[in-house]
Amino acid sequence: MHVWYVSYGSNMHGARLRHYLTGGRPPGGLRTCPGCRDPRPPARSVPVVLPGTMYFALESLNWTGGVAFYDPDGPGEVWARAHLVTRGQFSDIAAQEMHRVPAADLDLAEVLDRGRAQFGPGRYETLVHPGALDGLPLLTFTAPWGAGEVPRTQPTDAYLAHLSSGLREAGGWDDEQITEYLDRCRLGLTVRPGTGRRRGRSGHGTGPVCRALEVDRRVPEPEAESQRPRWVHGS
Numbered sequence: 001m002h003v004w005y006v007s008y009g010s011n012m013h014g015a016r017l018r019h020y021l022t023g024g025r026p027p028g029g030l031r032t033c034p035g036c037r038d039p040r041p042p043a044r045s046v047p048v049v050l051p052g053t054m055y056f057a058l059e060s061l062n063w064t065g066g067v068a069f070y071d072p073d074g075p076g077e078v079w080a081r082a083h084l085v086t087r088g089q090f091s092d093i094a095a096q097e098m099h100r101v102p103a104a105d106l107d108l109a110e111v112l113d114r115g116r117a118q119f120g121p122g123r124y125e126t127l128v129h130p131g132a133l134d135g136l137p138l139l140t141f142t143a144p145w146g147a148g149e150v151p152r153t154q155p156t157d158a159y160l161a162h163l164s165s166g167l168r169e170a171g172g173w174d175d176e177q178i179t180e181y182l183d184r185c186r187l188g189l190t191v192r193p194g195t196g197r198r199r200g201r202s203g204h205g206t207g208p209v210c211r212a213l214e215v216d217r218r219v220p221e222p223e224a225e226s227q228r229p230r231w232v233h234g235s
Contacts, residue, residue: 002043003108004082004133005090006140008054009068010159012081012166014045020093030062034102036092042083047172048138049196050078050130054185055147056155058123066153068163068185070142072116072128076190079181081170082138094141097124112137118144152188160186172196 011017019026023035053074056066070078085093092102098120111117111127119125126144129137143150155163160182167178173196184191 001087002084002136003087003090004048004136004138005042005085005093006048006050006080006082006130006138007166008050008070008078008080008140010162010166011083011093012170013162014166014169016162016166017042017083017093020096021089033096036089037102038086038089038092040089042085044084045170046082046084046133047167047170048080048082048133050080050138051193052076052078052130053147053190054078055152055188056186057143057147057150057153059153060159065156065159067123067155067159069123069147070128070140071147072130072142074147077193077196078191079167079170079173079196080140081166082133084136090139094119094124094127097141098122108137108139111139155186 005011007017011020016026018041019029019033019035021036021041022039023033025032050070050072052070052072053076054068054070055074057069058067059065060067087108088105091104091106094106095102099122106119106127108117108127111129115129117127119127121144123143124141127139127141129139131138163182164178167173167181168175173181177196181191181195
């Protein structure tokens with residue numbers, strides 16, 4: 001089974017993701033990644049736009065500054081890069097972000113059914129399923145809290161450089177858009193829906209840069225099974 005691993009942080013950058021797949025210590029890193037049981041590169045990597053908020057919080061010992069988190073219930077949109085990997089590879093990448101040893105595939109039943117599943121209280125131990133692409137689920141991980149429940153912290157220039165490089169590699173946005181996007185996230189400002197469009201000669205958007213996802217985010221009525229959020233495939 002293949003899934004899309006959606007990175008909105010430093011793993012958008014292909015060189016950094018490679019260490020999570022093959023093992024080793026990324027340049028400037030403080031810990032060595034054990035790697036995945038299957039070290040093959042992603043079959044594809046594409047730019048995607050998710051509904052929600054990307055914000056910086058806590059402090060990374062590695063980056064000595066704030067790190068990125070995703071709040072799927074927040075306003076605005078999040079620019080990211082989706083890597084097509086096997087279920088086992090996604091499980092192993094998630095395990096490394098959870099500071100665990102990759103050993104077995106995660107049980108994805110709950111996150112695929114409910115849209116969210118918590119595997120622990122840690123910063124990247126909550127899985128989120130924001131939608132699907134080409135008939136395959138998009139999966140990412142974040143903290144169990146929302147953007148408004150934790151103090152914001154500032155990321156370092158080195159961390160932002162990895163995010164910028166990853167967005168540039170994704171091929172969906174130009175340098176000016178990337179700088180503006182990261183500045184808004186750093187300042188805690190909402191990234192307005194539709195911002196992630198290429199600019200034409202007039203400076204206006206000329207259409208989606210990628211398969212933007214439309215997700216039905218209605219809050220379900222208590223005990224009403226039919227009212228659970230409906231995940232709508234990108235078109």
